[in-house]
Amino acid sequence: xxxxxxxxxxxxxxxxPKRAELFQKELELFTFGDLITHxxxxxxxxxxxxxxxxxxxxxxxxxxxxxxxxxxxxxxxRKTRLIADFNDKSGNIELVWFKGVNWVLNKFKVGxxxxxxxxxxxxxxxxxxxxxxxxxxxxxxxxxxQKLTSLYSSTEKLRRxxxxxxxxxxxxxxxxxxxxxxxxxxxxxxxxxxxxIPRRRALIAIHKPQSFKEAEEARRRLKFExxxxxxxxxxxxxxxxxxxxxxxxxxxxxxxxxxxxxxxPFQLTxxxxxVIKEIRSDLISGYQMNRLLQGDVGSGKTMVAFxxxxxxxxxxxxxxxxxxxxxxxEQLYNGLSDYSKYLGIRIAxxxxxxxxxxxxxxxxxxxxxxxxxxxGTHALIEDRVKFxxxxxCVIDEQHRFGVAQRAKLWQKNKSHFxxxxxxxxxxxxxxxxxxxxxxxxxxxxxELPPGRKEIKTVHRTDAHRLSVFKFLKDEIEKGRQIYxxxxxxxxSKKLDYKDLMDGFESISRxxxxxxxxxxxxxxxxxxxxxxxQRFVKNETKILVSxxxxxxxxxxxxxxxxxxxxxxxxxxxxxxxxxxxxGRGAEQSFCILMTGNKVSKDARVRLETMVRTQNGFEIxxxxxxxxxxxxxAGTQQSGVLNLKIADLAQDSGILIAARDSVKAILDxxxxxxxxxxxxxxxxxxxxxxxxLDWKLIS
Ligand code: ADP
Ligand code: MG
Numbered sequence: 001x002x003x004x005x006x007x008x009x010x011x012x013x014x015x016x017p018k019r020a021e022l023f024q025k026e027l028e029l030f031t032f033g034d035l036i037t038h039x040x041x042x043x044x045x046x047x048x049x050x051x052x053x054x055x056x057x058x059x060x061x062x063x064x065x066x067x068x069x070x071x072x073x074x075x076x077x078r079k080t081r082l083i084a085d086f087n088d089k090s091g092n093i094e095l096v097w098f099k100g101v102n103w104v105l106n107k108f109k110v111g112x113x114x115x116x117x118x119x120x121x122x123x124x125x126x127x128x129x130x131x132x133x134x135x136x137x138x139x140x141x142x143x144x145x146q147k148l149t150s151l152y153s154s155t156e157k158l159r160r161x162x163x164x165x166x167x168x169x170x171x172x173x174x175x176x177x178x179x180x181x182x183x184x185x186x187x188x189x190x191x192x193x194x195x196x197i198p199r200r201r202a203l204i205a206i207h208k209p210q211s212f213k214e215a216e217e218a219r220r221r222l223k224f225e226x227x228x229x230x231x232x233x234x235x236x237x238x239x240x241x242x243x244x245x246x247x248x249x250x251x252x253x254x255x256x257x258x259x260x261x262x263x264x265p266f267q268l269t270x271x272x273x274x275v276i277k278e279i280r281s282d283l284i285s286g287y288q289m290n291r292l293l294q295g296d297v298g299s300g301k302t303m304v305a306f307x308x309x310x311x312x313x314x315x316x317x318x319x320x321x322x323x324x325x326x327x328x329x330e331q332l333y334n335g336l337s338d339y340s341k342y343l344g345i346r347i348a349x350x351x352x353x354x355x356x357x358x359x360x361x362x363x364x365x366x367x368x369x370x371x372x373x374x375x376g377t378h379a380l381i382e383d384r385v386k387f388x389x390x391x392x393c394v395i396d397e398q399h400r401f402g403v404a405q406r407a408k409l410w411q412k413n414k415s416h417f418x419x420x421x422x423x424x425x426x427x428x429x430x431x432x433x434x435x436x437x438x439x440x441x442x443x444x445x446x447e448l449p450p451g452r453k454e455i456k457t458v459h460r461t462d463a464h465r466l467s468v469f470k471f472l473k474d475e476i477e478k479g480r481q482i483y484x485x486x487x488x489x490x491x492s493k494k495l496d497y498k499d500l501m502d503g504f505e506s507i508s509r510x511x512x513x514x515x516x517x518x519x520x521x522x523x524x525x526x527x528x529x530x531x532x533q534r535f536v537k538n539e540t541k542i543l544v545s546x547x548x549x550x551x552x553x554x555x556x557x558x559x560x561x562x563x564x565x566x567x568x569x570x571x572x573x574x575x576x577x578x579x580x581x582g583r584g585a586e587q588s589f590c591i592l593m594t595g596n597k598v599s600k601d602a603r604v605r606l607e608t609m610v611r612t613q614n615g616f617e618i619x620x621x622x623x624x625x626x627x628x629x630x631x632a633g634t635q636q637s638g639v640l641n642l643k644i645a646d647l648a649q650d651s652g653i654l655i656a657a658r659d660s661v662k663a664i665l666d667x668x669x670x671x672x673x674x675x676x677x678x679x680x681x682x683x684x685x686x687x688x689x690x691l692d693w694k695l696i697s
Contacts, residue, residue, distance in 0.1 A: 278441075298583060306340070310343075321395075567602035
């Protein structure tokens with residue numbers, strides 16, 4: 001019977017129904033394609049056999065060949081460990097097992113010759129190897145046919161059923177030759193251009209490389225393919241969408257020109273100009289825009305949104321701008337009212353707290369086309385909010401905005417879906433954004449307006465607390481205000497609440513002469529608003545809060561941000577919090593407080609914060625520390641179940657893959673040429689979300 005990528009694994013050599021079930025449950029391997037793409041995570045060079053006498057204790061995993069001399073157990077109960085003496089004529093070394101003692105005793109006997117792999121460590125002044133991987137020497141092949149050994153991830157349960165890395169290696173080995181000869185999917189031109197090895201060879205070489213170099217070539221080919229197919233799916237679908245969704249054309253510039261010539265309150269930064277051009281070309285393209293605008297806190301996204309809404313206004317279309325909270329909606333409203341005060345533009349605000357009489361009025365005017373820009377919260381998505389001609393939706397701080405909600409906005413203009421501009425201050429590395437928001441075009445404001453002072457950032461421990469308090473006092477005396485933030489971690493809300501309250505008390509004691517605000521998630525929305533407003537109006541000097549102070553809140557007079565237990569925060573959150581200060585003319589400070597003990601990762605986070613203020617640099621470190629799976633919003637996104645590529649490491653390959661996809665679609669948008677036949681049939685399967693191998697052959 002022929003085997004293809006879709007063949008169930010129970011039909012493969014060395015598997016059978018029972019093992020197939022285990023592989024399915026434990027590793028989600030269902031088909032031959034799944035098995036073949038269960039790639040090794042590492043290779044070991046097992047050509048060299050070390051001597052015990054040459055070991056120093058600083059080696060990585062090494063290979064020894066010798067005899068088991070003696071077994072003894074030590075300790076008792078759960079602490080029992082097994083110790084074996086191992087001798088290779090050059091010397092003795094101890095092998096130690098803390099787990100699986102019986103398994104070892106059953107499988108190996110004193111006097112046997114074994115080959116073992118393990119990492120020697122110095123314990124006291126003696127060398128030992130814990131949990132070596134061991135095989136009887138007589139069972140091993142000469143080792144000449146294959147230089148590198150592939151290591152595969154397995155699970156506890158699989159290992160108990162004798163399906164360890166070595167067994168998996170064996171099974172894959174037995175089946176590799178069954179890969180059909182004609183499995184290439186990439187166009188010949190790409191293979192040539194990027195010097196990729198053919199697909200079949202890559203699939204074999206990744207499991208059985210002759211050298212590290214060959215393994216690397218196989219990995220590069222397969223990474224390219226993986227990223228290429230993801231980008232192709234995203235961009236191919238997008239080009240199809242474009243045909244389906246025409247957009248209003250905002251050609252005329254009238255108020256925009258007046259504003260630009262006469263009322264612009266500051267020079268635009270080059271970055272602002274660049275993104276406005278990008279957006280403008282969308283708005284006159286005849287297709288609906290779906291664009292993500294990334295820009296660090298304070299980079300001036302509001303002005304960009306405003307200029308875009310003028311383009312809409314100049315073409316008799318309305319703009320709606322949505323913010324995640326009332327406070328932010330209020331700030332946007334104030335900002336935009338200020339920008340537009342000389343232009344005769346009609347701006348309104350709608351939120352949950354708008355009184356019903358004025359709400360009625362606003363809804364009526366909106367539907368009649370008497371309002372040009374409406375700013376609000378979620379209340380704007382409600383069905384009763386109707387427009388005469390909604391042309392543009394701006395969504396500020398998108399991470400709280402689901403795809404479904406975006407879709408609802410689309411429905412508010414039946415003849416032409418409105419253009420969509422999503423703005424976020426949460427920097428996402430470009431490579432990740434390309435994959436995550438592949439359906440959106442991306443613009444980046446990568447420059448802050450001139451004259452911004454750097455926020456001086458320091459790391460302090462509890463031992464410095466007195467001097468920190470003294471510093472805060474001096475700043476308040478100079479007229480500044482201060483944020484003091486405590487972590488809020490979902491699992492331990494109670495504890496955090498206690499931390500916050502204890503902190504509030506000690507701060508009240510330390511600063512008896514100043515009014516203090518407190519803000520936390522257990523307060524009613526109205527109380528929160530009240531406290532926030534007191535701080536905004538400079539009635540209180542210190543705001544003690546959990547992380548509920550919103551992204552984007554703007555109190556220019558607040559110039560010091562103290563973050564307590566800062567080791568508990570993720571990098572992007574630290575960066576967001578720091579962005580609350582540095583908005584006024586004064587020198588600003590960020591003080592990262594921790595206890596004395598800080599984990600290695602936390603130390604990297606703190607050092608990064610102290611070193612740089614560049615949101616994208618911070619996001620890159622974050623991506624490296626956490627991996628893409630943990631970044632905000634990535635969990636739901638299946639596109640990140642990558643089998644081999646790593647978005648943090650492989651950005652070069654990703655960019656090459658994406659550019660290739662664009663070039664292909666430029667020439668052959670329908671993928672109709674013979675060279676693209678296979679790609680097209682792949683793309684046409686609607687559920688090819690995980691690029692299912694079942695479907696590829
Ligand atoms: P964000 O990108 O965080 O939304 P804002 O739009 O709130 O930033 O802008 C932050 C501050 O910078 C505002 O006070 C705004 O008026 C000001 N600003 C924006 N662009 C410029 C510029 N090109 N030059 C000077 N100030 C600017
Ligand atoms: Mg903003």
